[in-house]
Amino acid sequence: MNGLMMQQPLLISSLLVHAERHHGAQEIVSRRTEGDLHRYTFRELARRARRMAKAIQALGVGQGDRVATLAWNGYRHLELYYAVSGSGAVLHTLNPRLHPDQLGWIVANAEDRVLCFDQTFLPLVEKVAPLLKSVQHVVLLCDRTHMPARCSIPNLLCYEDLIDAHSDDYAWPQLDENLASSLCYTSGTTGNPKGVLYSHRSTVLHTYASALPDALNLSSRDTVLPVVPMFHVNAWGLPYAACMVGAKVVFPGAQLDGASLHELFESERVTVSAGVPTVWQGLLTHVEAHGLNFSTMRRTVIGGSACSPAMIRSFEEQYRVQVLHAWGMTELSPLGTVCILQPKHAELPVDAQLQVQAKQGQSLFGIDMKIVDAHGQELPWDGQASGELLVRGHWVAQSYFRGEGGDPLVDGWFPTGDVSTIDADGYMQITDRAKDVIKSGGEWIGSIDIENIAMACPGVAMAACIGVKHPKWDERPLLVVVPKPGAQLGKAEVLGFLSGKIAKWWTPDDVVFVDAIPLGATGKMLKHKLRESFKDYLMPAA
Ligand code: AMP
Numbered sequence: 001m002n003g004l005m006m007q008q009p010l011l012i013s014s015l016l017v018h019a020e021r022h023h024g025a026q027e028i029v030s031r032r033t034e035g036d037l038h039r040y041t042f043r044e045l046a047r048r049a050r051r052m053a054k055a056i057q058a059l060g061v062g063q064g065d066r067v068a069t070l071a072w073n074g075y076r077h078l079e080l081y082y083a084v085s086g087s088g089a090v091l092h093t094l095n096p097r098l099h100p101d102q103l104g105w106i107v108a109n110a111e112d113r114v115l116c117f118d119q120t121f122l123p124l125v126e127k128v129a130p131l132l133k134s135v136q137h138v139v140l141l142c143d144r145t146h147m148p149a150r151c152s153i154p155n156l157l158c159y160e161d162l163i164d165a166h167s168d169d170y171a172w173p174q175l176d177e178n179l180a181s182s183l184c185y186t187s188g189t190t191g192n193p194k195g196v197l198y199s200h201r202s203t204v205l206h207t208y209a210s211a212l213p214d215a216l217n218l219s220s221r222d223t224v225l226p227v228v229p230m231f232h233v234n235a236w237g238l239p240y241a242a243c244m245v246g247a248k249v250v251f252p253g254a255q256l257d258g259a260s261l262h263e264l265f266e267s268e269r270v271t272v273s274a275g276v277p278t279v280w281q282g283l284l285t286h287v288e289a290h291g292l293n294f295s296t297m298r299r300t301v302i303g304g305s306a307c308s309p310a311m312i313r314s315f316e317e318q319y320r321v322q323v324l325h326a327w328g329m330t331e332l333s334p335l336g337t338v339c340i341l342q343p344k345h346a347e348l349p350v351d352a353q354l355q356v357q358a359k360q361g362q363s364l365f366g367i368d369m370k371i372v373d374a375h376g377q378e379l380p381w382d383g384q385a386s387g388e389l390l391v392r393g394h395w396v397a398q399s400y401f402r403g404e405g406g407d408p409l410v411d412g413w414f415p416t417g418d419v420s421t422i423d424a425d426g427y428m429q430i431t432d433r434a435k436d437v438i439k440s441g442g443e444w445i446g447s448i449d450i451e452n453i454a455m456a457c458p459g460v461a462m463a464a465c466i467g468v469k470h471p472k473w474d475e476r477p478l479l480v481v482v483p484k485p486g487a488q489l490g491k492a493e494v495l496g497f498l499s500g501k502i503a504k505w506w507t508p509d510d511v512v513f514v515d516a517i518p519l520g521a522t523g524k525m526l527k528h529k530l531r532e533s534f535k536d537y538l539m540p541a542a
Pocket of ligand 1: 186187233302303304305306307325326327328329330331334360416417418430433522
C-alpha cells in the first residue's frame with residue numbers, strides 16, 4: 001500500500017521562492033569588481049533572477065543547455081545560479097584558476113552555449129575565445145558604463161542590459177526533479193577533468209542535510225560569508241543553503257587576502273564562513289600580525305584539505321571561533337562528513353578533543369560510508385584499520401558527464417580515492433589520498449598525520465610530506481616546509497618537535513625549506529608536483 005502524501009518535485013527554484021516570501025528583506029552584500037560594496041535583498045535577487053531567466057531563454061537557451069560562468073562570489077553570479085538552473089538549463093561553473101587550454105577543453109566538452117564572466121577575466125576570455133566553438137553568446141557581468149571600449153570578443157553582451165530588457169513576470173517551470181541543474185568538473189590533477197552533473201533533487205537534498213545543526217548549523221540568525229568559490233562545487237552548497245534558511249549573505253568578490261576578508265567579517269558582522277585551510281592560514285597570519293580579533297564570527301567550516309589541530313587550536317583558543325572540519329568531493333556535491341564534538345567529548349582534555357576535531361567527522365544523514373582493504377573486504381570501524389573510503393548516497397555521482405572514465409562504481413559504491421579510518425562512533429579520518437601514501441618497507445605512512453604535527457611546530461607556516469625513492473626502503477618521507485615570515489627555523493628544530501609525537505619509522509629522513517608549496521586550482525597542495533621537484537633528492541645517510 002502506498003502512502004497518501006503529496007509528491008512535489010524538489011527544485012532549486014523553490015529555494016528562491018521560499019527566500020523571497022519568508023526572508024524578502026534579508027540582505028545580500030557583495031564586493032564587486034567595480035570596486036564598491038553592493039547591497040540588496042533576497043526580494044531583489046528573486047526579481048532579477050526571474051528577469052535573467054527570461055533573458056537567457058530569449059538568447060535561445062533551452063532545457064538542458066549549458067550556461068557557463070567564470071565569476072567570483074557575487075550577487076550576479078548568484079542570480080545566474082537560480083536563473084539558469086531554475087529555468088531548466090544547466091549552470092556550468094568554470095574555475096578561472098585552470099590553465100586556459102584546460103578551460104577551452106572543458107567548455108568544448110560541456111558544449112556550453114553561453115558564457116558569462118566577470119570583468120577580471122576579460123584577458124582570460126579573450127585568450128581562450130578561439131577555443132570556445134560551442135559558445136554562441138558571451139556576456140560580461142557589469143553595467144553599460146563598465147563595458148570595455150574595445151575588446152576582441154565580437155558581439156559582447158552586457159549583463160545589466162539583458163536584465164533591463166525583460167520584466168520579472170516569469171513563473172518558474174515545474175521541472176522533473178531528476179533533471180540536471182549544474183555541472184562542475186573535477187580538478188583533474190592527472191588526465192582530463194571529468195564533469196559531475198548535479199540534479200535538482202540531489203542539490204535540494206544536499207541543501208537540507210548541510211543546513212542541519214550537526215552539519216553547518218545555518219539559520220536566518222546567521223550572516224554567512226562563503227570564501228569557498230562559487231566556481232568550484234557550488235561554494236559547498238552555501239548559495240542554496242542561504243536561501244533555504246534565509247541567512248544574510250556576504251560575498252567577498254576577488255579580494256580574498258587576509259586583510260580584505262577580516263575587514264568584511266567585521267564590517268558586515270559575519271557569524272559563519274567557509275573555506276580551505278590555505279585561505280585561513282593567510283587570514284590567521286594577518287590577524288596575528290595586527291593584533292586583531294573576530295568580534296562576531298562564531299564558526300568557520302574548513303575543508304578541501306586536512307585542517308591541522310594547530311589551526312583548530314588557534315581559531316578556538318585564541319579567537320573563540322568554532323572550527324567545523326568537513327570533508328567532501330566534487331562528486332559529493334560536495335559535503336560528505338562534518339566533525340562536531342558529541343557531549344561525551346566535553347569531558348576529554350583539550351588535546352584529546354583536538355585529536356577528535358582533526359578527524360573529518362561523521363557522515364551527514366543521506367551519506368553511507370565504508371572502508372575496504374586492497375581486496376575489497378570491509379574493514380572494522382575501530383579507528384585503527386585504514387583502507388580506501390567508499391561512499392553512496394542521494395548526492396553522490398553515479399557516473400561522469402558523457403560517461404567519461406566508464407562506470408566508476410564498485411557494487412553501487414563510489415570509491416573516493418581517499419584512505420581513511422573510521423572509529424566506533426563513526427568519525428572518519430583521512431590518512432591520505434591513495435596516490436600520496438608513502439610506501440616504506442612494505443608499510444604505509446600517512447602523510448597527513450605528519451603534516452598535522454609539523455604544522456604545530458612554532459615557525460612553520462605550511463608543511464607537506466612526500467615519499468622520495470630510497471634504495472633500501474622503497475620510499476622514505478621527506479618533509480617540505482614553508483617557514484613563517486621572519487622565522488629562523490632549522491632541520492633540527494623541526495625534527496626535534498616531531499620526535500616522540502609519531503612512530504620513529506614514520507619520522508621524515510630529512511626536512512627541506514622552500515618559499516612556497518605549489519597549490520592547485522582549488523587551493524590543495526599539489527603533491528605530484530612536489531614529488532616531481534624532489535624526484536632526484538638523495539636522503540642523507542641514516
Ligand atoms: P575536490 O573534488 O577537488 O573537492 O577534492 C576532493 C578531495 O579533497 C577529497 O577526495 C580529499 O582527498 C580532499 N579533501 C577534501 N576535504 C578534506 C579534508 N577535510 N581533509 C583531507 N582531505 C580533504
